Amino acid sequence: MFKFIDGEDTQTSISFLLEDQKIEATEGMSVAAALLANGITTFRQSAVSNEGRGPFCLMGTCYECVVLIDGVHVQACMTQVRAGLSVDRIPTATTGIEE
Amino acid sequence: MSDLFDIIVIGAGPAGMSAATEASRHGASVCMLDEQQTAGGQIYRNVVHSPAARSRILGADYRAGLLMTQNTNESGVVHRTRATVWKVDKDGSVAFTVDGQAEQIRGRHVILANGAMERSVPIPGWTSPGVMTVGAAQILMKSSGIVPVGAVLVGVGPLLYLVATQLVAAGAPPKALIETQTKSDLIAAMPHFLPALKGWKQLAKGMQMIAALRWAGVPRFKGATEIEITGGASVEGVRFRAQGREKTIHTTTVFLHQGVVPNTQITRSIGLDHEYNTAQHSFAPITDDCGQSSNSVFSIAGDGAGIGGAKDAALSGKISALNALRQIGKITQSTCDGMAKPLLKRRRAELAIRPFLDAAYPPPASVLRPADDTIICRCEDVRAGDIRRYAALGCRGPNQTKAFGRSGMGPCQGRYCGLTVTEILVEETGQRHEKVGSYRIRAPLKPITLKELASLALPQETDKSK
Ligand SMILES: Cc1cc2nc3c(=O)[nH]c(=O)nc-3n(C[C@H](O)[C@H](O)[C@H](O)COP(=O)(O)OP(=O)(O)OC[C@H]3O[C@@H](n4cnc5c(N)ncnc54)[C@H](O)[C@@H]3O)c2cc1C
Numbered sequence A: 001m002f003k004f005i006d007g008e009d010t011q012t013s014i015s016f017l018l019e020d021q022k023i024e025a026t027e028g029m030s031v032a033a034a035l036l037a038n039g040i041t042t043f044r045q046s047a048v049s050n051e052g053r054g055p056f057c058l059m060g061t062c063y064e065c066v067v068l069i070d071g072v073h074v075q076a077c078m079t080q081v082r083a084g085l086s087v088d089r090i091p092t093a094t095t096g097i098e099e
Numbered sequence B: 001m002s003d004l005f006d007i008i009v010i011g012a013g014p015a016g017m018s019a020a021t022e023a024s025r026h027g028a029s030v031c032m033l034d035e036q037q038t039a040g041g042q043i044y045r046n047v048v049h050s051p052a053a054r055s056r057i058l059g060a061d062y063r064a065g066l067l068m069t070q071n072t073n074e075s076g077v078v079h080r081t082r083a084t085v086w087k088v089d090k091d092g093s094v095a096f097t098v099d100g101q102a103e104q105i106r107g108r109h110v111i112l113a114n115g116a117m118e119r120s121v122p123i124p125g126w127t128s129p130g131v132m133t134v135g136a137a138q139i140l141m142k143s144s145g146i147v148p149v150g151a152v153l154v155g156v157g158p159l160l161y162l163v164a165t166q167l168v169a170a171g172a173p174p175k176a177l178i179e180t181q182t183k184s185d186l187i188a189a190m191p192h193f194l195p196a197l198k199g200w201k202q203l204a205k206g207m208q209m210i211a212a213l214r215w216a217g218v219p220r221f222k223g224a225t226e227i228e229i230t231g232g233a234s235v236e237g238v239r240f241r242a243q244g245r246e247k248t249i250h251t252t253t254v255f256l257h258q259g260v261v262p263n264t265q266i267t268r269s270i271g272l273d274h275e276y277n278t279a280q281h282s283f284a285p286i287t288d289d290c291g292q293s294s295n296s297v298f299s300i301a302g303d304g305a306g307i308g309g310a311k312d313a314a315l316s317g318k319i320s321a322l323n324a325l326r327q328i329g330k331i332t333q334s335t336c337d338g339m340a341k342p343l344l345k346r347r348r349a350e351l352a353i354r355p356f357l358d359a360a361y362p363p364p365a366s367v368l369r370p371a372d373d374t375i376i377c378r379c380e381d382v383r384a385g386d387i388r389r390y391a392a393l394g395c396r397g398p399n400q401t402k403a404f405g406r407s408g409m410g411p412c413q414g415r416y417c418g419l420t421v422t423e424i425l426v427e428e429t430g431q432r433h434e435k436v437g438s439y440r441i442r443a444p445l446k447p448i449t450l451k452e453l454a455s456l457a458l459p460q461e462t463d464k465s466k
């Protein structure tokens, strides 16, 4: 579970959608951080075992956080939240990235 | 259109910023590329936008980055943010993508300052959602202002203690630290202690961190072995053995750390020479004192050339800039030597503590060479036992493993499993690390779409060099 550091400005919030769930975030957060702050840790499924996976490095190297934004595969940890974003999990049985 | 710069710097951490600023000060045209939103690198990530309360929690060493980013902003360096570099050619051409648009520029010299990444920590259960790296916990604080509640930190190294104390300061003390350091690691480090006293300020900071954790009442379990993350679909806890007893600590969030290693993806892709550093248990590109690599077009600065920490990275950035300026004829050899000399001396002082740190905080054998059923390649779910099986069938090196299975073929391109595969093959085949080698790396270094590739208009070079 995650919480905001005391003294953070959580008033000016931005909202976006993960599938049909409304996610609240603050300006400057990454999509990955916003999902984690909303209690979501499973971002995708392993294409091999179908087991749930979530962000690991948050610095753009592991690709465990890949989601679909506007139909494009992106790293949730390298993408900043914007109002009205529409984020989807990748349908199972793909690796998440076209090679 | 494609621009020609005197010097391209890849990475805007302390090494990259210092390199770019120094080069620009000597009249070179400089373009600095980094995929982050702002300059800062790992240590000073988001320092520019961090609210005061957050920066206070992160500490003075973090806030020190503000001045460096300001100096860089005022230096005339062209800083491209959100620029992910995915191809570097031997002639100094660099291709990158910003917001889905690909571009290519060329530098007469290129300074690679792409830094380090955390060592992979393949232990049972590490792929469960809720398990991240200690660096990830810090990134959530720096960039997003959030902290984990009741997390457990597992592993070894200075960054483990730093992040633990930052969490304490942020009002989210870890539930426990489970540490893999053993008494014999400390004994092995003792011969390096006297020389390390030159870095007494760093040692004192380390002692302060340990004291702060004790003061906050954070339980520390030392010499932990047989560490396993329990749960599955989500984390339930960490089971381990310490002081002869088995113990389980319940938590939903675990952060792992086993030190940092140079990120060699770019240097490998250009075909630069590398060597294995036994003290740091990792490969690093070969450079001379001034950061010159095995190809005259490329210098390497900062943790990407071997782990030295932020202050050393800044010094090495400056020195590499001098080397680059000399290579392109902006300064003479004797000017370069004269200006580099005092910087090299400061670097030696800065690095005095390293052999002690390397010996005192080593990754345990169980992390370097995991048990058979532990996943080592997260992208393709390949296990340590698979690699051992390939070795028994005659596989001699990491590239050959790809003929047997899919390790290293996922989107992370072997960044996380590379060193583990090499270690296992060293153990199984009895060859040296250099002989076993590592994955061959080819562009694109990060997955790109055909659309991005198509957006790369064919270059007609505009000369920005001065
Ligand atoms: C996650 C993490 C957290 C750390 N936190 C601390 C800390 O708090 N305190 C501390 O003393 N040390 C910390 N370190 C150690 C750190 O390596 C050094 O302190 C210091 O940041 C090294 O400086 P550098 O300039 O060599 O590299 P870095 O600071 O790592 O900078 C490298 C830069 O290159 C960029 N980059 C890499 N590849 C590409 C690419 N393909 N395209 C575009 N840009 C790219 C990165 O975005 C990054 O900004 C941390 C290391 C890691 C991995």
Ligand code: FES
Binding pocket: A032, A054, A055, A056, A057, A058, A059, A060, A061, A062, A063, A064, A065, A066, A075, A076, A077, A078
């Ligand atoms: S969490 Fe590793 S790439 Fe995003």
